[in-house]
Amino acid sequence: MKIQFEIQESLEQIRDRILHSDLWVSEIREKTPERMVVIMRDPVYNQEAHVEFYEEEVVIYTA
Numbered sequence: 001m002k003i004q005f006e007i008q009e010s011l012e013q014i015r016d017r018i019l020h021s022d023l024w025v026s027e028i029r030e031k032t033p034e035r036m037v038v039i040m041r042d043p044v045y046n047q048e049a050h051v052e053f054y055e056e057e058v059v060i061y062t063a
Helices: 011-019
Strands: 025-031 036-042 047-053 058-061
Touching (some): 011 025, 011 036, 011 047, 011 058
Antiparallel strands (some): 025 036, 036 047
């Protein structure tokens, strides 16, 4: 399923919030000029999400 919606924050603000949160651990898995792949891990619930950043969109995969 694909869900699209408008977010009022810029992609840069979203990226910064995902990379610098006290609620989870973020690890950059891949960084190229075209995309950046980040794994977000929740240390309390042992869950993770996969985030892909592109020039004009962000894609988040969760369990």
